[in-house]
Amino acid sequence: MDKVRIVIVDDSPFLISLLRNILTEHGFQVVGIAGTREEVIKVVEETRPTLVTMDMTMPGTDGFECTREVHKIDPDIKVIMISSMLDDEIVREAKENKISACIQKPVEPDELFSTIKRVLDTEELYRFLKEDSFVMFKEAMVNGFGKMVKAPLTFREDFINTKEFKSKGLTVIIGIIGKFSGRLLIDLSKETAVNIVSELSNKEAPDKEDVMIAIAELVNVVAGNACSYVNMKEKSLGLRISPPTVLFGESVHVSAPDYKTHAVIAETKFGELLLDVGFTRGEERWT
């Protein structure tokens, strides 16, 4: 992880030089320094660092205000706050301001290094879960469907879901909980559900209860397998799933969460199913 580009925000030349030495010794590249709100905006705008170390107290401003300025420029820039005072109240405010971690002064080189490493690793894990894991959910759906219903399944093109949609009739929701949390949702029409369950149970006309239980189980298998694949790839995500909830109705709208989700339509001989999976870092554990 060398050549990570860092901006130091501090008003004390002594601390700047100290931090610069620690960071450079650990293979990071210090691309800028700033000591006022105006300098923070200018330097971050110009250098677009990966990470900023943020002093808490500065003349005419504070670390929270400057963090908000950094995130106005690029919300993906990670901020690590360095403060002589650290209590629950400051930690709470730091979280509210999307600060990734806090370190208490005096700065220990090892602690600074391991904190930066943890923040960057977490970022990579989140990116993996958000962007790359969807393929595993699709794989689990193909496998689950293949094993349980013994029918092939083909996907249309993936898309990003940001809007609410009207359910086709039956929606199954499973909460996903781990280092980051989210949810999986599969939506299908009543006819598709009945077709699938007829095949599964060898019954011409399964009753409503059977349909709900069987579809819930199918979705449970898909979500469980998918999260196992993801955990195998990235153990520290530690994903676990809540039991399925099945909802149905003629005019049920499923609202878009506050984060984007990956979605795809699966085509089967029984009809279409929508797979929709998303994660957010809202509930992320801090340490």
Place this chain on the structure above:
Amino acid sequence: MDVKHVNPFIESFMSVMPQLGFSSVKKGELSVKTQELNNSGVIIIVGIVGQIRGNVAYAISMSNAKKIASTMMMGMPVDELNDMAQSALSELTNMLTANAATCFAAINVTLDISTPTLLYGEDIVAKMSSNQVLCIQLFADDIPIDINIAFEK
């Protein structure tokens, strides 16, 4: 499923709602539902894992959901359940469930929660994961909110 598992949700409601601008909170009836839940309006599902595994479904009628969203948004009129109102309600259930999780921790039950999923419509039938669902009705400024709790044990 244990009736004492309802208390953290009541405690959470009593502490969170006043912070969001509701001046009175009170407890209503506790009931056990064995069948599917049938609701019109807004239903928000939050998943739970940990020492307890299950789901919580918050159910509010459409007109009451708008009133709650409006109070949360400092009295801004909410004529339709737009993105902002949906987001406010999702956040509300996130806060209520997260606070309940903190109350569970106080009785040595650790659990984690998923993100909420909000659905709305007429005659929504929900089948939750356990055969028994505990339903506690709670009121904020006399607006009823049903909290349906389905835990696996």
